[in-house]
Amino acid sequence: xxxxxxxxxxxxxxxxxxxxxxxxxxxxxxxxxxxxxxxxxxxxxxxxxxxxxxxxxxxxxxxxxxxxxxxxxxxxxxxxxxxxxxxxxxxxxxxxxxxxxxxxxxxxxxxxxxxxxxxxxxxxxxxxxxxxxxxxxxxxxxxxxxxxxxxxxxxxxxxxxxxxxxxxxxxxxxxxxxxxxxxxxxxxxxxxxxxxxxxxxxxxxxxxxxxxxxxxxxxxxxxxxxxxxxxxxxxxxxxxxxxxxxxxxxxxxxxxxxxxxxxxxxxxxxx
Amino acid sequence: xxxxxxxxxxxxxxxxxxxxxxxxxxxxxxxxxxxxxxxxxxxxxxxxxxxxxxxxxxxxxxxxxxxxxxxxxxxxxxxxxxxxxxxxxxxxxxxxxxxxxxxxxxxxxxxxxxxxxxxxxxxxxxxxxxxxxxxxxxxxxxxxxxxxxxxxxxxxxxxxxxxxxxxxxxxxxxxxxxxxxxxxxxxxxxxxxxxxxxxxxxxxxxxxxxxxxxxxxxxxxxxxxxxxxxxxxxxxxxxxxxxxxxxxxxxxxxxxxxxxxxxxxxxxxxxxxxxxxxxxxxxxxxxxxxxxxxxxxxxxxxxxxxxxxxxx
Numbered sequence: 001x002x003x004x005x006x007x008x009x010x011x012x013x014x015x016x017x018x019x020x021x022x023x024x025x026x027x028x029x030x031x032x033x034x035x036x037x038x039x040x041x042x043x044x045x046x047x048x049x050x051x052x053x054x055x056x057x058x059x060x061x062x063x064x065x066x067x068x069x070x071x072x073x074x075x076x077x078x079x080x081x082x083x084x085x086x087x088x089x090x091x092x093x094x095x096x097x098x099x100x101x102x103x104x105x106x107x108x109x110x111x112x113x114x115x116x117x118x119x120x121x122x123x124x125x126x127x128x129x130x131x132x133x134x135x136x137x138x139x140x141x142x143x144x145x146x147x148x149x150x151x152x153x154x155x156x157x158x159x160x161x162x163x164x165x166x167x168x169x170x171x172x173x174x175x176x177x178x179x180x181x182x183x184x185x186x187x188x189x190x191x192x193x194x195x196x197x198x199x200x201x202x203x204x205x206x207x208x209x210x211x212x213x214x215x216x217x218x219x220x221x222x223x224x225x226x227x228x229x230x231x232x233x234x235x236x237x238x239x240x241x242x243x244x245x246x247x248x249x250x251x252x253x254x255x256x257x258x259x260x261x262x263x264x265x266x267x268x269x270x271x
Numbered sequence: 272x273x274x275x276x277x278x279x280x281x282x283x284x285x286x287x288x289x290x291x292x293x294x295x296x297x298x299x300x301x302x303x304x305x306x307x308x309x310x311x312x313x314x315x316x317x318x319x320x321x322x323x324x325x326x327x328x329x330x331x332x333x334x335x336x337x338x339x340x341x342x343x344x345x346x347x348x349x350x351x352x353x354x355x356x357x358x359x360x361x362x363x364x365x366x367x368x369x370x371x372x373x374x375x376x377x378x379x380x381x382x383x384x385x386x387x388x389x390x391x392x393x394x395x396x397x398x399x400x401x402x403x404x405x406x407x408x409x410x411x412x413x414x415x416x417x418x419x420x421x422x423x424x425x426x427x428x429x430x431x432x433x434x435x436x437x438x439x440x441x442x443x444x445x446x447x448x449x450x451x452x453x454x455x456x457x458x459x460x461x462x463x464x465x466x467x468x469x470x471x472x473x474x475x476x477x478x479x480x481x482x483x484x485x486x487x488x489x490x491x492x493x494x495x496x497x498x499x500x501x502x503x504x505x506x507x508x509x510x511x512x513x514x515x516x517x518x519x520x521x522x523x524x525x526x527x528x529x530x531x532x533x534x535x536x537x538x539x540x541x542x543x544x545x546x547x548x549x550x551x552x553x554x555x556x557x558x559x560x561x562x563x564x565x566x567x568x569x570x571x572x573x574x575x576x577x578x579x580x581x582x583x
Contacts (some may be wrong), residue, residue, distance in 0.1 A: 017359050027389035029373070107373035111434075114337045114367040114397070115390040116359045184561050269341035 008262075018126060024117050028125035036133075045131070048140040051086035055079055055141050058205050059148065070207055072236065079145030080232040081204035083138045083159060084166070084224050088199055090133040091167035094190025095174015096187050099265070101255065103178070109269060119266040127171045127258065135160040142235060155234035162234065165250045166227040172257035179265035203228045223253040288351050290315045290442050290473040291336065296345030298331055298497075305331040307497030309345070313475050318468045320488030321477040324580040328497040329477035330370060333446045336475075337367055350442055362391065366435035370446040372427055376420040380411050380430055382418065384437055391438035401437050408463065409433035425456035432463060443467060445476040445490050449483060461487060481571045491570070493579040513540070514552030515570035520563035521547045530561065542575045551576060 036043060055070060059078040069077040102108040138159055146152060177190050201208065201215060202224040208216050219225040226246035233239045291313040298306040306328045313319045323329050334340035336349055336357035347354040349361040375383055384402045393401050406412045409429040419427060428448075435443060448464065449457040464487050467474055478484055484491050485505045492502040501508055520530060527548045534541040537559075540551040551572055553560055574580075 018364075023392055027386065027392075030389055031378075031386045034386070035375075035377055038377060107371060108370075108375055110339070111369065111373040111375075113339055114362065114369070114389065114435075116362040116392065117390055118359060174293060254494070270338070271334065 017219075019034075019118075020121055024121040025125040025128065028112065028117065028122055029129045032126070032129040039134070043133075045051070047090040048139040050089065051082045052144050053083060054190075055082040055144055055204075059145075062201060068150050070209075072232070073149075075145060075149050076151075076236055077232070079141050079148075079150050080235045081202075081228055082141035082145075083163065083231045084202060084204055084228045085168050085199045086141055087134045087138040087163045088170055088195065088224055088228065090137045090234060091130050091170040091243050092174045092195055093131045094133075095127070096173040096178050096185070096190070097174075098174045099178035100181065100184055100187075103265075103269070104184075119269055120262050120266065122269075123175060123262050123265055124258070127261070130171035131164045131167040132176075134171070135162075135164035137162030138167075140229075150235075153235055153237045155237055155239060158234040159231055160229050162227060162247075165247070165254055166223065169223055169250060169254035169257045172254065172261040173239060175252060175261035176257060176264055179261065179268055198222055201225070203232075223250055226250055275442065288315070289313055289348075290317075290350060291319075291386040292348040292474060293332070293335075293417075294346045296332075296335065296342045298328075298335060298340060299343050300417040305497055306335070306342075309494075309498060311492060311499055313473060314490075315473050316471055316487045318464070318474040318476065318487055320484035321475065322479065322481070322484045322488075322491050322574065323477070323494035323495055324479055324578060326539075327494040327578075329494055330446055332494075333367075333369075333444055333475075333477060336444060337362060337365070338522040351492045363438075364441050366438065366440035366443045368432050368443065368445045368448060370450065372431060374419045374427055374431060374434075377418065379416045379418055380406065380409075380422075383430065383434060387434050388407060388437050393438050401439075405433040405437045408436065410459070415452075425452060425459075428452060428456065428460065429463075432460065440472070442475070442484045445474065447478055447480075448476060449480065481569075481574055485570045493574060493577050495580070499554040500577050508568055508573045508577075509568050511573070512551075513568035514554055515568055516565050517572055518550045518553040518556070518560050518563040518565055519544060519547040519570045520550070520561050540576050544572075 008250060055078055059075050061072045065076055068074060114117065142150065142156055142159060169190070176185065181187060181190075200223050201211065201219050203219065204224075208219040208225065211219070226249040230243055230246045230250070233243050285400070291311070293309050293311040296306055296309040297304065309328070309332065311321075311332075319487050321329050321332070325374040331340060335342050335347060336354070338355040341355055349358075350360070350364055352361040354361065375386075378386070381402060384405050385398060388398045388401050394524050401413075406415050409426075409432060411426060411430060411433070414422065414426065419430065423428065432445075432448070445464070449460050462482070464474065464476070468487075470490075474487075475484075476487065489504065490502065491508055492499045493508065494500070501512060503511065520527070522530070527543065531541055531543070534548070534550055539556065542549050542551075547563075549572060550556070550560065550563075551568060553565060553568075
C-alpha cells in the first residue's frame with residue numbers, strides 16, 4: 001500500500017487560520033463526546049447522586065424541623081442551593097483530574113498539539129465541554145426538587161446557562177490547579193481547603209447572613225455564592241436587577257480563570 | 272511531485288525550497304544545551320535520516336519542528352512557513368509519528384483516526400474514506416473497532432503511524448519509528464516508510480539504528496551533542512569517514528588495547544568492534560597494516576568514528 005503526497009492539496013488547504021477556530025474546538029470536543037459515550041453512566045451517576053443525596057438529606061431532614069429559610073420554603077432553598085454544588089463538583093473535579101491525567105499520564109495533549117491545534121484552542125475546548133455538561137447536570141437537583149414540591153417556573157430554563165457560566169469558571173480553575181500541581185495527590189489540598197469551604201459558605205444550605213461578619217465578606221468573593229443567588233432567583237421567579245451583578249461576577253471569574261489556565265498550562269505544554 | 276511554484280496563503284513554495292530548514296538553532300534546558308547551533312536542511316521529496324545516539328538532541332529537534340518546544344536562538348522554517356509564528360499552517364501539511372506511544376487507550380482505532388481526521392481538518396465528506404484508507408495502511412481493518420488497550424505493541428505502533436498520515440501530508444516526521452519493536456513489525460514499518468518515499472512524501476526520520484538509516488534514508492545526517500557532525504548519502508559518509516576497507520584484528524583484550532594505542536600513535540582511525548579492533552581506511556595502510564581480516568567499511572564504522580559512541 002503506498003501513500004501519495006497530495007501536492008494539489010495546496011489550493012484546498014489555503015484556508016483561514018485563526019485563533020479559537022470552531023473546527024479545532026469541535027475536533028477536541030468530539031473526542032470528549034466519544035469518551036463520554038463510553039462512560040456516560042458512571043459520569044452522570046457521580047455528578048448527580050451526591051447533590052441529590054444532600055438535597056434529600058438536608059431537605060427532608062431539615063424540612064421537618066424548619067419550614068422556611070428566610071422567605072423561602074426549605075425545599076426550594078435547598079434544591080436551588082444544591083444546583084450550585086452539582087455544578088461545582090461536575091466542573092472543578094473534571095477540570096483537575098481529566099487535565100492532569102490526559103497531560104501527564106496519557107500524553108494525549110502532546111499528541112493533539114502536533115496537529116494544527118494550538119494550546120489556547122485545546123484548553124478552551126476542554127473547558128467548554130466540561131461547562132456544557134455542568135450546565136446540564138445542574139438541572140438534576142431541580143428535577144428532584146420538582147418531585148418534592150418545588151413549583152416549576154419559567155426562570156428555571158435559565159439554570160443551564162447559569163450552570164454553564166459557573167462551570168466554565170470552575171473548570172478553568174481546575175485546569176489551573178492541574179497545571180500547577182506537582183502530583184495528583186496535591187489535589188486533596190484544593191478539595192479540602194478550597195472547594196469544601198466554598199460550597200458551604202455560599203448560601204447553599206443556610207443563609208450567609210447567619211455567619212459572622214468576616215465570613216460573610218468571604219461569601220461576596222465566592223463565585224459559588226453568586227451562582228446560588230442567581231439560580232435561586234431564577235428558579236423562584238424573583239429575578240431583579242441586582243442579579244446582573246451576580247452574573248457579572250460569574251463572567252469575570254470565568255474570564256479570569258480561563259486566561260490563567262491557558263497561561264499556566266500553556267507554559268508547561270510548550271517547552 | 273508538482274514542479275514549479277505554488278502560491279499558498281502567504282508562503283511561496285517551489286521545489287527548490289527545502290521542506291525543513293534549521294539555521295543556527297540553539298535550545299537549552301537549564302544548564303543543558305540540547306541543541307547547539309544546529310544547521311540542517313531537508314530537501315523536498317527526500318527520505319532524510321537523522322542518525323545519532325541517545326541524547327544527541329534528535330527528539331528535541333523534532334519537538335521544535337512542531338513548535339512544541341521553542342528555540343532559544345536561530346531560525347526554523349517548515350514547508351516554507353516560519354516557525355513558531357506560522358507553525359499551525361505547517362502542521363496542517365505535516366504528519367508526526369512520535370517516539371512515545373501517546374494513543375488514547377480508551378478509544379477504538381476508528382475513533383482515534385476519526386478524531387485526528389477532524390483535528391487535521393479533513394473535510395467531513397472525506398473523513399470516512401480517509402479513516403478507511405488509514406486502517407488499510409496500518410493493516411488494522413479487522414481491528415477497527417477494537418480498543419487500543421487491547422492491541423499488541425506492534426499494532427499500536429502501526430496505528431500511531433497511520434494516525435500521523437490520516438491527512439496525507441507532504442512531510443512526515445518519524446521519531447525513532449521502530450525502537451523496541453520485534454523484527455517482523457520492524458520490517459512492516461520499513462516497507463511502509465519505503466512506500467512513503469515512493470509516493471513523493473518528504474520524510475525526516477530520526478533513529479539510532481544504523482541499519483535503519485542505511486536502508487531507508489537517501490541522505491543521512493549524523494547528529495552528536497546537539498549538532499550535525501557529518502552529512503551525505505550513506506555511501507559518501509562511509510567513504511569519507513571509514514574509507515573503503517577495514518581491517519579487523521582479533522585477539523585477547525590486552526593485545527587489542529596495545530594495538531589500539533599503537534594505532535592512535537600512528538594517527539590511524541580505529542574502534543573496538545566486539546572481540547576485534549577495527550582499523551579504518553585500511554586501503555591506505557598497505558605494508559604497515561597488522562594481520563587481520565579485511566572487510567568493506569560500513570556505516571557503523573563511520574558513525575563510531577564520527578561520534579565516538581558505541582552502538583547498542
